[in-house]
Amino acid sequence: MKHIIAPSILSADFANLQRDIEMINTSEADWFHVDVMDGAFVPNISFGFPVLEAVKKYATKPLDVHLMVVKPQRFIERFVHAGADIITVHYEACVHLHRTIQTIKELGCKASVALNPSTPVSLLKDILVDLDMVLIMSVNPGFGGQQFIPQSLNKIAELRKMANEINPNLIIEVDGGIGISNIESLIKAGANAFVAGNAIFAAPNPTQMIADLKNVDVS
Ligand code: DX5
Ligand code: ZN
Numbered sequence: 001m002k003h004i005i006a007p008s009i010l011s012a013d014f015a016n017l018q019r020d021i022e023m024i025n026t027s028e029a030d031w032f033h034v035d036v037m038d039g040a041f042v043p044n045i046s047f048g049f050p051v052l053e054a055v056k057k058y059a060t061k062p063l064d065v066h067l068m069v070v071k072p073q074r075f076i077e078r079f080v081h082a083g084a085d086i087i088t089v090h091y092e093a094c095v096h097l098h099r100t101i102q103t104i105k106e107l108g109c110k111a112s113v114a115l116n117p118s119t120p121v122s123l124l125k126d127i128l129v130d131l132d133m134v135l136i137m138s139v140n141p142g143f144g145g146q147q148f149i150p151q152s153l154n155k156i157a158e159l160r161k162m163a164n165e166i167n168p169n170l171i172i173e174v175d176g177g178i179g180i181s182n183i184e185s186l187i188k189a190g191a192n193a194f195v196a197g198n199a200i201f202a203a204p205n206p207t208q209m210i211a212d213l214k215n216v217d218v219s
Contacts, residue, residue, distance in 0.1 A: 004193035005214045006033035006064050006173070007206075009055065010046060011144045011197035017051075020201075021058045027210040031064040031086070033175070033195045035144075036079075038069040041093050042142035049082045056083030066114065066175065066195075068141050069093065073100045080107040088112035088135045088173075091119055101130050112173070116141065117149050121159040128166045133193065134159060139176030144197040148177030153189045160190025180212055187218045 007029050012020035024032060034052060039045040056063060062085035069075065072089040073096070079087055087104045091113050094100050104111040112133035113124060117140055124134060136159065138152035156172055163170040172191045179199035186194065196213060203209035 001192070002214070003187055003191075004030040004171070004173070005210055006031040006193060006195045007200045007210060008033040008035055008144065008175075008195050008197035010035040011201035013201075017054065018058055021055060023206055024210075025058070025060045027207045028214040029061065029210045030214075031062045031193075032059050033197075034063055034065045034084075036065060036067050036069060037142065041070045041090065042068045044142045049078060052079070052082040052084070059083075062086060064088070064173075064195075066135065067093075073103065076100065076103050077107060080104075080109055084109055086110040086112055086133065088114045088133070090114045090116065090141075091123060092116055097127060098130070101127065105130075112171075114141075114175070115155070117152065121155050121162065124159070125162065125166070128162060128170065131167065131170060133171040133173055134163075135173045135175055136191070137176055138174050138178065141176075145202075146177055148182055152176075153185060156186060156189040156191045163190075178213075180209070180216070183213055183216050184218055187216070 037044045037046040064086045065084040066088045087109045101111045110132040114135035138148050139146035171193050173193035174191045175195035178194050178196045200206045200209050
C-alpha cells in the first residue's frame with residue numbers, strides 16, 4: 001500500500017479555510033490532520049469543536065484528529081459527533097488508555113495513540129494489538145514549523161519491528177518537521193503515514209508539494 005499524506009490544517013490560512021480545504025480535497029492527500037490543543041497538555045491553544053465541524057462540512061477525505069489534550073476521554077464522544085474518523089490520544093495524557101481506546105472503537109472511529117519524543121515505544125507493547133495506528137511525534141507537540149528530531153527514526157524502526165510480530169497492519173504515522181528531505185528515510189524506517197504542515201502550506205505550490213510527498217520514490 002502506498003503511504004498516506006495528511007496535511008495539517010494548523011498551518012492553513014484560517015481566514016481562507018474553505019479555500020485550503022478545497023485545495024486538500026482536490027490534491028493527492030489522503031486525510032486531513034486536525035490538531036486540537038488545550039493550552040494544558042501543550043503550551044498552545046489551537047481550536048475545538050466548531051472548527052472541526054466546519055472542516056467536516058467541506059472535507060471529502062477522512063479527518064485524522066490529533067488530541068493534544070489532558071484527559072481526552074472527557075471529549076471522545078463529542079469529537080466523534082463533530083466528524084472525527086481517526087482519533088489519536090496521547091499516551092502521556094491517559095491514565096486508563098485501554099478504556100479510552102475501547103471507547104473510540106465502540107463509537108466507530110479508528111483508534112490511535114501518540115508518543116511524545118521522550119516516551120519509548122516499548123510502553124505500547126500491551127496495547128499494540130488494539131490499535132489501528134501509532135503516531136510518533138518527531139517534534140515536541142504544540143507548534144507547527146519545528147525541526148525534525150532525528151531519534152524518531154530509531155523509534156519508528158523499533159515500533160515497526162514490534163508491530164510485525166503483534167499487529168502487522170498497524171499504521172505508523174509521523175508528525176512534525178516532515179518534508180521532502182526526510183520522508184524517504186522515514187518510509188524506509190517503517191512509517192506509512194505522514195503529517196505535514198509547514199512543508200505544504202509554506203510551499204509556493206501546496207498541491208504540487210502534496211503530490212511530491214505522495215509520489216516520493218523509495219525504490
Ligand atoms: C504539532 C502538530 C503537528 C504540526 C506539524 O504539535 O501535532 O501536526 O501541525 O507541523 P509541521 O509539519 O509544520 O511540523
Ligand atoms: Zn499533529
